[in-house]
Amino acid sequence: MITFKDVTKTYPDGTTALKDVNFDVREGELLALIGPSGCGKTTTMKMINRLIEPTEGLIEIHNKDIKEYNIHELRWNIGYVLQEIALFPHMTIEENIAVVPEMKKWKKKDLSARIDELMHMVGLDPDKHRKRKPSELSGGQQQRVGVIRALAADPEIILMDEPFSALDPISREQLQKDIRSLQQEIKKTIVFVTHDMDEALALGDRICLMKEGEIVQLDTPQNLVLNPVNSFVEDFIGSRKTPWQTAVDVIMEQSGDAVYSVDDYESGRVPTHGMFHLRKSDGTNGGAVIDGRREVVPELDNGMVLKDAVALFEKHKYDSLPVVRGNKLIGTLSYKDIVLFLKSQSKEEEV
Template sequence: MIEFRNVHKTYPDGTEAIKDFNLTVMEGELLALIGPSGCGKTTTMKMINRLVEPTAGDIYIDGKKLKDYNIHELRWNIGYVLQQIALFPHMTIEENIAVVPEMKKWKKKQTHERAKELMQMVGMEPSIYLKKKPSELSGGQAQRIGVIRALAADPQILLMDEPFSALDPISREGLQKDIRKLQQQIKKTIVFVTHDIDEATALGDRVCLMNAGEIVQVDTPQKLILEPRDSFVRSFIGDKQSPWQTAVDIVAAQSVSRILTQTAYEEGEFDSEQSYILSSDDGQVLCAVEHGKQQHVTAIPNDMSILEAVGVFEELTASILPVTKGEELIGTITQQELLTYLASKMEVKNGVVTQ
């Protein structure tokens, strides 16, 4: 879908922002771009809609070079969501959503129906919100409108540049869940820039970790966490935690994708000595097997927090549960692994829990 071939970007002051960049974003994939400040992730994303032009190399969409597209048509086909949503304050919510459809000469009825459909997808009742002004919305609601405004004209591609970083933790977590649910419905190709490793691993089908303008590792979240390529990856995964949280909250709020294992067997295999998850050959969860006995199982979504997962285990009295992304089995987790991970991250000194 989107392909970078030997792309470089050097700014007039000599800053080499992107170096020999090669990456393919697959159709319908949510790719998270992550890395320290100044690593080039936002520059990479902006090159997709030609807000930044590469110094060398080529970028392709659907096999066609970006420079061969009409720039206006290119941008109409790419939704863009920023940290600062910048809704037009004098317009209603419906008028804000309608901006690009109107540019594309959509009929008013079609635009109105599209606005209603998208509002319902993000849990905002159209009859209540469409006629409101941006000043009447909370930060989280405005951010939702920013997302659906970018989707209004049904673009192929959605670019999201740290869209939730200015929000409070509760609003941010809610929007992350909304995006994952929305992506399961719309299946757009999304490039999502973030500085938060937990956000990247919770949302991304794959995560591209960058440093100094280069790709360090591109992998599924579980492989990035379980098989870090080098010390930089290990350090980045370990260090990206929110300073406003206590040590207990930091660990408990992390997603379960940090501690996946792969104790899943395909249908037809059987080992009565172990506890594991039985799956079909297409990756669908069938049941759990514990000490030779098969039983119904509840799946844990990969973006569930460790604290929430502990509660699920307590409620179900299970020793092993599957972890899924959408409907696909991506790993398993045991109650013992949860407790071991929590213990490894915390230490008690003079009665105070530290990390």
């Protein structure tokens, strides 16, 4: 939907901020842009609404060169949260939020209801804050107004340049959730800059990792974690909250298909092929049976993360392992469960 074709930006002083960049933001996706300071994230954003013009190359929205759009319409249709808080200081909070809707000639009543709705969404009491000036709000509150101002006129595209950097972790998490559900419901196309890999992994349908004006890897969170193209990507990801950090009891099979009681085993009411697990009458793990033979296999603790569990699978080569909580057998985890879980986590159909 937004397409960069061979885009290069060299500033007048000779700094090349972007080098021959090609990528596509798909309709309804949230693309997280991430990379070290100075790698060109803000430059990329500002080119989408023509605050900065490329030196070379072409940017298209809906397959049309952005230069062919009326510049005002282009900008009204793109909500933009700037990296630096940039509310109009002489205007009240409600006037700040109303700027674009007023240009779009919204009705007063609709606009007022919209302002209430948005302020509630970010935990600002309209009665208390509507008539204040930005200087009468804390930095984090101003930032929240910056976010809702960008959403106010219901734009098709939203650009967010580190919108949550001044927020405390709780407000930040709340706003992340709001953005996520907003994006799932109304399918906005969002380009989101962040320094925080956890935030990128949590929010991004895809993540674009940049370095020195170039794209190093643009991929789903899963692929970025599983198949980093080089050590720069690996280092940047580090050890993060990914599907791989999910506890095994979230992923395991609970139905008990692969679990029989020791009684059933001893009276022969169990399959003679394949692998399953036994539960003793007191609920504890009774060991595994593989093709009719009883074997002792490693146990997975219920709170163990998937990454560590997979390491055990790699080491021992069993298809499934028992999951225990305390001393009770609570389920099993198999390769199949892992694949299904990763598939469910992936927002990409083809993965």
